[in-house]
Amino acid sequence: MQRAFWYTGLVGGGMSLFLTLALVGSLLLNAAAVGSTGSADGGDPDALGHQGEAGAAAPVESDPGAPEYVLRDPTAPDRSEGELHEIELVMSEQPMTVAAGYEQLVWTFGDEVPGPVLRVKAGDVVRITLKNPETNLMPHSIDFHSSMVAWNDEMRSINPGEELVYEFEAKYAGVYMYHCGTSPALMHIANGMYGMIIVEPAEGLPPVDHEFALVQSEWYLGQQGQTIDIAKASTSGPAPDFVVWNGVANQYADHPIEVPVGETIRVFVLNAGPSVDSSFHVVGTIFHEVIKEGIHLAEGNDGGWGSQAVDLSPAQGAIVEMRFDEDGLYPIVTHAFNFVGKGALGVFMAGDGGEPMEGGH
Numbered sequence: 044m045q046r047a048f049w050y051t052g053l054v055g056g057g058m059s060l061f062l063t064l065a066l067v068g069s070l071l072l073n074a075a076a077v078g079s080t081g082s083a084d085g086g087d088p089d090a091l092g093h094q095g096e097a098g099a100a101a102p103v104e105s106d107p108g109a110p111e112y113v114l115r116d117p118t119a120p121d122r123s124e125g126e127l128h129e130i131e132l133v134m135s136e137q138p139m140t141v142a143a144g145y146e147q148l149v150w151t152f153g154d155e156v157p158g159p160v161l162r163v164k165a166g167d168v169v170r171i172t173l174k175n176p177e178t179n180l181m182p183h184s185i186d187f188h189s190s191m192v193a194w195n196d197e198m199r200s201i202n203p204g205e206e207l208v209y210e211f212e213a214k215y216a217g218v219y220m221y222h223c224g225t226s227p228a229l230m231h232i233a234n235g236m237y238g239m240i241i242v243e244p245a246e247g248l249p250p251v252d253h254e255f256a257l258v259q260s261e262w263y264l265g266q267q268g269q270t271i272d273i274a275k276a277s278t279s280g281p282a283p284d285f286v287v288w289n290g291v292a293n294q295y296a297d298h299p300i301e302v303p304v305g306e307t308i309r310v311f312v313l314n315a316g317p318s319v320d321s322s323f324h325v326v327g328t329i330f331h332e333v334i335k336e337g338i339h340l341a342e343g344n345d346g347g348w349g350s351q352a353v354d355l356s357p358a359q360g361a362i363v364e365m366r367f368d369e370d371g372l373y374p375i376v377t378h379a380f381n382f383v384g385k386g387a388l389g390v391f392m393a394g395d396g397g398e399p400m401e402g403g404h
């Protein structure tokens with residue numbers, strides 16, 4: 044029953060969740076900024092379409108007829124078996140609902156944005172067969188940050204109807220980005236061509252109870268059914284229409300990620316950008332383990348240090364671990380709070396979700 048309550052509350056009233064955030068986290072939300080977002084002014088998604096910058100292209104109107112978005116499973120995949128990973132990646136150009144009421148013509152790896160999460164260990168060889176189908180219109184390419192290969196060889200663009208083999212040894216552990224690097228790379232990344240590859244240490248990561256993968260990225264809306272607006276994405280002070288986890292605005296606020304109380308949660312986080320920094324934070328908990336770009340905060344360290352937020356510039360990744368001590372709701376945000384009202388909001392629901400908050404609901 045409580046679950047149904049919270050679902051209703053989260054789906055039907057972004058405002059209530061903002062009150063939750065404000066109350067639980069004592070977070071400073073700019074009232075004017077909140078009032079200008081669709082989430083906070085009564086859930087009218089139309090308002091989100093008017094977040095485009097003054098002087099930029101015409102506002103993109105919400106389309107109530109846009110297909111419902113496809114919920115992305117946030118569960119991290121198991122590590123691939125073996126030491127040679129032969130993977131076919133087909134690049135597609137296809138429609139995708141990136142937020143309720145907004146459909147774009149996106150470019151993908153593997154028919155999804157972000158592309159599939161790949162997971163290997165240090166010392167493994169990854170052999171990617173990259174395919175650009177004849178039905179596509181654009182040249183594309185791939186650049187694995189987990190590789191050490193020449194830009195003008197493996198990362199070359201291929202035309203529709205062509206394919207290439209991109210092979211590398213995963214020499215260093217980390218949470219890495221891969222993306223299309225075809226010029227202009229900003230356009231290809233902003234239009235959906237990015238993903239995460241996890242390289243575990245050679246001996247593997249210690250097991251934990253639950254693992255998730257979250258990729259932060261930005262959408263700079265083009266008109267309905269069109270590619271993104273490259274002019275909007277190119278400004279030196281980028282103002283995305285949406286900042287999202289795993290491709291779709293607010294999907295894990297609409298559909299909270301359920302976890303047990305007290306168990307260890309590991310999240311692989313990547314900021315795919317293309318241009319905005321992330322401050323990854325989960326309201327109501329402290330990260331006891333962080334591995335960010337090779338820097339390790341380990342549980343049990345001298346002094347008992349913990350971490351509240353992990354700063355990730357575009358193309359930086361981290362592994363963070365946490366636990367939830369009480370039944371309840373734990374919002375997932377970038378603590379760059381102007382983006383929380385623009386889709387960068389998810390929720391971990393621990394246990395039964397706790398008691399409904401008094402007032403405001």
Ligand SMILES: [Cu+2]
Binds near residue numbers: 150223225
């Ligand atoms: Cu591309």
